Amino acid sequence: AQSVTQPDIHITVSEGASLELRCNYSYGATPYLFWYVQSPGQGLQLLLKYFSGDTLVQGIKGFEAEFKRSQSSFNLRKPSVHWSDAAEYFCAVGIGPSGGGADGLTFGKGTHLIIQP
Amino acid sequence: DAGVTQSPTHLIKTRGQQVTLRCSPKSGHDTVSWYQQALGQGPQFIFQYYEEEERQRGNFPDRFSGHQFPNYSSELNVNALLLGDSALYLCASSLAQGRTEAFFGQGTRLTVV
Numbered sequence: 191a192q193s194v195t196q197p198d199i200h201i202t203v204s205e206g207a208s209l210e211l212r213c214n215y216s217y218g219a220t221p222y223l224f225w226y227v228q229s230p231g232q233g234l235q236l237l238l239k240y241f242s243g244d245t246l247v248q249g250i251k252g253f254e255a256e257f258k259r260s261q262s263s264f265n266l267r268k269p270s271v272h273w274s275d276a277a278e279y280f281c282a283v284g285i286g287p288s289g290g291g292a293d294g295l296t297f298g299k300g301t302h303l304i305i306q307p
Numbered sequence: 308d309a310g311v312t313q314s315p316t317h318l319i320k321t322r323g324q325q326v327t328l329r330c331s332p333k334s335g336h337d338t339v340s341w342y343q344q345a346l347g348q349g350p351q352f353i354f355q356y357y358e359e360e361e362r363q364r365g366n367f368p369d370r371f372s373g374h375q376f377p378n379y380s381s382e383l384n385v386n387a388l389l390l391g392d393s394a395l396y397l398c399a400s401s402l403a404q405g406r407t408e409a410f411f412g413q414g415t416r417l418t419v420v
Contacts, residue, residue: 234411297349
């Protein structure tokens with residue numbers, strides 16, 4: 191069965207500083223990879239996704255992520271964070287033949303991002 | 308486009324009772340998945356419905372059941388509620404065909420007392 195590890199439970203970053211959130215997955219083949227963001231009491235919003243092709247993917251709100259097959263990683267980055275980026279971030283993997291969205295996703299436990307003024 | 312809508316937003320039930328949660332998928336989507344998110348945890352996949360049938364199921368007991376209607380909307384039913392069923396229940400919709408991501412609703416917060 192596939193699994194997702196987000197090793198950092200909490201990360202604190204100063205506003206304007208760069209950000210990298212780590213995600214490692216375990217799966218025998220190339221998975222479909224996603225990053226979602228969740229504000230308190232809210233649902234999940236998709237930041238970006240990787241299905242195939244270019245290993246560096248661009249998402250919304252200035253986020254990007256890089257798929258590294260050799261490291262089984264899909265780390266999320268942002269060059270300069272804003273106070274509004276404070277939220278919970280989840281990495282997820284899907285293995286379905288229809289592309290991951292139409293089959294069950296496996297989520298990591300999340301990373302809580304705190305932004306210092 | 309209203310996106311994925313869930314009702315109710317909050318619910319309080321007593322242990323042993325039964326509960327029904329509802330979800331309307333994003334316009335044009337034909338597949339609905341349900342997730343349970345306990346406090347401080349990532350969402351866990353419960354099951355998925357397509358063409359009014361359960362297509363895939365996660366590691367949840369039979370107390371959790373569902374239904375999908377011809378208009379693609381869906382219900383999640385939980386019987387014999389336990390305190391441990393307290394969680395945010397998220398519905399996600401997607402398209403069965405092609406490479407599409409799942410869109411999530413705002414969730415239903417269930418508290419079992």
